Amino acid sequence: MPMDDDALPPPREPPIVADISRLSVDEIEQRIVGLKAEIARLETALKAKLASRAAADAAFKL
Secondary structure, three states, rough: OOOOOOOOOOOOOOOOOOOOOOOOOHHHHHHHHHHHHHHHHHHHHHHHHHHHHHHHHHHOOO
């Protein structure tokens, strides 16, 4: 039976490396930029989900 891609959980990003002492300044700066972009993406998704929840709550509280 073929697997449905929608049924699979999204792939998880590799965990944040705990030992950052070996990273260069440039690598740290790049990492910060990437993490800030991920935070912005998550905040956008959160706002959309909260708006959806609020709309559903309003519809069911009639």
